[in-house]
Amino acid sequence: GGVFPQSDNMGYLFLLCLLLPVYTITGYDASAHTSEETKNAAVSVPKGIVNAVFWSSLVGWIMICAITLAIPDLPTAAGQGFGMFFATMDAILPASLKLVLYIGILAAQLICGLATVTSASRMLFAFSRDDGMPVGSKALASVSAKFRTPVTAIWTATVLCILYVLLAMSIKVGEMSIYVIVVNSTLVFLFLSFTVPLVAGLFAYGTAKWPTPGPWAMSAGLYKLVTVLSVVGMGVILFIAIAPPNERVLYVILGFLVLALVLWFAVENRRFEGPPTGNRIAARKAAIAAAEAAVGEKR
Structure with a gap:
């Protein structure tokens, strides 16, 4: 259980190898989540995202190469599964450095x-x-x-x-822990959350709906090219994420989507008004100003 099917297809094996960096190069959108608290957010936020991806990719690539080259015997290491890293460290490093x-x-x-x-x-x-x-x-x-x-x-x-x-960590479905299933499902939802605005932007960028991009922007043609490549890449990642032995992830995703749709059409679409617009934004600003004044903060 928990083992990918054996394959001699180098293309498939290459795609499987993408799972490791995909799991680690995440969270680069954290800059966007704190954009309201960031000075010059229109430039600082995208710059932070690009820097996070670049430096994570560079340092991660060096680290993965170093660990791979340090493995004494690849067939033996492959048979050790999750213990491969620790076995390699035991074999090549003194106790103090380890x-x-x-x-x-x-x-x-x-x-x-x-x-x-x-x-x-x-x-x-x-x-x-x-x-x-x-x-x-x-x-x-x-x-x-x-x-x-x-x-x-x-x-x-x-x-x-x-x-x-x-x-x-304490609950298992078959031989796989719930933790692994949910983490894999989270990965899928994470990349879906990136894909949705990218696809929306593909049709809106450079049109009347999005006529003026921010200071950190591509041309409309380059943006659409990069977006298409990004969506295709994410599609490949999503396919690998639900391939055996992770087919249970697909069941979790489908179940969650069905539950979300039922809740939305049954309750939330009548209750939730969406992000504030118009007068609600003005009222929000007034409430923030009053709260700041109450604690002695000056604008």
Whole structure:
């Protein structure tokens, strides 16, 4: 269980190898989630996204090459499965250097976890502020007068993440843990969330709906070319993500989509008004100004 079918097709094997960087080069959209708190966001946010992808790709490529070249025996390593990395480190590194490396990896994982919680809590706060959560939007949208942060949303996201990991690691479907299934499903939904606005932009960019791009922009023709290539690439990634032995991921995705559609047409499309527009934006700005004045902050 949990093993990809054996194949001599080099194209298929190459695509499988993309799964490793795909799992690690994620979260680069965090700059967008905090754009409201970013100075000169129209330039800083896209610059942050590009830098995150570039440096992650470069450093990751060097690291993967180093680990691959350090493996003493590839057939033996392949048979060790998830323990391959640790077995390789045991074989090539002295104990002291190995400890330093593991501490560095632990620190990097902690920072990645904090970044994930930051993005999750920021999105939870933003959705709640627009009354987008089915329950608890008012509490989750509240901002602490003392810390000037959405404390409720932050702690809610943090606790839910921890509970999810603890529960998912202890439950299995067949030989595969719920954790693996949900993580793979999350990867699919993550790239779907990128694909939807890209496709929408493909038809809107350079038209009356989107006549004036920001300062960090491509020409309409180049944008459409890059978008098509991106969507095709994401389609390949999504196909690999639901291929055996991850076919259960497809069931989770379809079940979630059906549930989401039922909830939307049964309840949410009549309750949720969408992001604020017109007078609601003016009222939101007035409320923010009043809150800032209440804590002595000057614009």
